[in-house]
Amino acid sequence: MTAKDIIHMNELDHSRFKSWGFSQDFCVTCGLCSSSCPATGIDGFDPRKLIRMLSLGLESEVVASRWPWICTLCAKCENVCPMEIDIADAVRRVRSLRDRDKVPGNIHKGLEAALETGNNLRLPKDDYVFILEDVAEEIAEEPGYEGFTVPIDKKGANILTTIHNKLVNTHTEDLKHWWRIFHAAKEDWTVPSENWEGTNWAYFTGDDEAMKIMTGRIVDHMNKLEVKTLMWPE
Template sequence: MQNETIRLSQETKSRLELTPEMASRCYTCATCSSGCPASGLVPGWDARKAIRAVSLGLDQEVVDSKWPWVCTLCGRCQYACPQGIQILKTFRGLRSLRERDQVPGPLHKGTMMNLERGNNLGIPRDDFLILLAELSVELMEDDEEKPCPGFYVPVDKENANVIVTINSKEPFSEPDDLKFWWQIFYAAKEDWTVSSTNWEGVNWGLFTGDDASMKEQVHRVLENARRLKAKTILYPE
C-alpha cells in the first residue's frame, strides 16, 4: 500500500460519514476475508484490509483501487462479521466516492441514459410498444407447444391489479425470455400492466453508489403505479 508510517491525525479522518466508527470496531479477525470469494483477486486488497484502511482514514487509497468494484457487494462478509460492522454499506460508500467519470464500464452511462430516456439502454417508446405487440403474437398466441390465444401486453392499463417493470436487456437482446412471465400471467389470468415509459426494472444506481439516481428510479416506479392506479407493485427480479 505505502511505505511511510501512517500518522493518525485529524487529516486522516474518514470521508465516509456513516462507517468509520463502525470500521474501527474491527479487531482484524479476518472472518470477512476468509469467507470471501474475492479474496486474492485484487493484489494488495481484501475485505479486512479495506475496512482497516477506512478505519485509519485511508479511504482514498481504497477508492482509487479496484477493490470496491471487484467485490460484488454480496454481503457474505457482513453477515458473518462478529462485530456487526456494516462492511457492505462501507464498500458501496467507497464506490460513491469514486468520481463519476471514473466509474468502471457502462454502469454510470446506463444510469444517466435511464434518467434521460427512461431505461438503461435507451430503447425508444415506439420501438418498445411495437416489439411487445409483435412478441405477443409470435411467442404467445402462435406458440406451437403452449399457445396462448388472447394474450397481449396490457400497456398503461388503469386500475390493474399488478404493475410490473422490465429488465431492459430482455427487449434489447433476449426478447424470448419475456415469455416466461407472460405465460404465468396468462395461466393465472392476472390483471396486470406495464408502463409505456420509465418501465426499467434494473437500478444501476445501486451498483454505482449513486443514491440520487437510485432514488429517482424508485420514484418513477411509484409514479407509474400512481398514475395507472395499480393496486400491487411487483418488485423487479
C-alpha cells in the same frame, strides 16, 4: 498497494470516516471476512484490508483502488463478522466517492441513460412498444395462448410489472415466461410504456440521489395507473 507505496504514519487520518455509520472502526482484524470472501486474493483485495483503510482514513487510496468494484456486495463477509460491521454498505459508500466519469465499465453510463431516457438502453418508446407487441404476437400463436396481448399502460390493473433492459435487448424470449404465467393465471396486469426500467444501477454505483429518482418513477406509475399491487422487479 505495493511495498513501494508505503504509507507514513503522519498520512493517516483516523477521523476521516468517523461520521460513517458502518461500525468500520470496530474491526478487530480477525480476518473472518477475508476467509469467507470468494474475491479475497483477486488483485490483492480482501475485505479486512478495505475496512482497515477506512479506519485509517486512507481516502484517496481506497477510492482509487479497484477493490470496491471487484467486490460483488454479496455480504458473506458481514454475515460472519463478529463486530457486525456493515461491510457491503461501506464498500458501496466508497464507490460513491469515485468521480462519476471514472466509474468502471457501463454501470454509470447505463444509469445516466436511464435518468435521461427512462431506460438503460436509450431505447425509444416506439421501438420498445414494437418489441413488446411483436413478442406478444409470437405467444398468441402458441396453443393455449390464443388472443394473448400485452396490456401496456392499463389503468386500474391489479399488478404493475417493470422490465429488465436485457429482456428487450438480447433476451426477448425471456419476456415470455411471466407473460405465459399471467395468461394462464388470468391475472390483470400491466407494464408501463415509458420509464419502464426495472433495474436500478444507482444501487451499484452508490448514487443515492439517482436511486431516489429511479424508484420515484415506479411510484409515479402506481399512482397514475392506479394499480393495486407492484411486483418487485425480479
